[in-house]
Amino acid sequence: MKPVPEHRPSVRTFSFRDDGSIPNHHSLSVLLYPSAVSEPGRMEPLFASNGWGNTWTNGVFSYHHYHSNAHEALGVVRGSAKLQLGGEQGEIVEVQAGDVIVLPAGTGHKKLQASADFLVSGGYPGGMDYNIRTGKPGERPRVLEEIRLVPMPVSDPVFGREGPLLTLWDQTEGFK
Known part of the structure; x- marks a missing residue:
């Protein structure tokens, strides 16, 4: 049975500029879908059924990091957390089970604090x-x-x- 998302959330x-350390994405925004999934324990199969594979379930690193070669979806399976998006000067967001965050390639993210049972699933288009x-300075300009x-x-x-990502990212005008 395919996991069912809630009604369109x-x-x-969130848009972030390159901060000199974390590049973030030059034109695509981070998308946060609050309470998007009614069966958060089935996040991996949901992502896979929509073409976002190479899935995993674990946590979020407690240091700033990003992926320069792939966009990433993070779905909160259980618990809650405060995450910082966009690097040291970025936005702090609170997430809970059923929320999904879509991070464009280059977007920094870090776990600041989390409940003991916090668990996320990740997937990539x-x-x-x-x-x-x-x-690290040596990562540029390659990244x-x-x-x-x-x-x-x-x-x-x-x-x-039919998802909002396709419309929102298609309409992104950039914020260079």
Whole structure:
């Protein structure tokens, strides 16, 4: 049985500039779908059914990191947490079971605190492999080129080909 998302959620968007350490994405916004999934324990199969593979279930690192070669969906399976998005000067968001965050390639993220039972599932469009970058000076300019080359997803990790990601990212005008 395919996991069922709730009705279309409200979508919160966040845009971050390159802070000199964490590049973030030059034109795509982070998407946060609060309470998007009614069966959060089935986050991995939901992502996979919508073409976001190479899934895993675990936690979020407690240091700033990003993926320069893939976009990432993070679905909260259980518990709650405070995450910092966008690097040291980024936004702090609170997430709980059923929430989904979609991070464009290059977007920094870090766990600040979490409940003891906090667990997330991750997935990548088309099952792409992902790297882990931490903002070290030697990573540039290579990561900037990698981020630029990451293709747009063909589906939303929660709502498939009818999802808000496709519209929101298509309308992104950038914030250079």
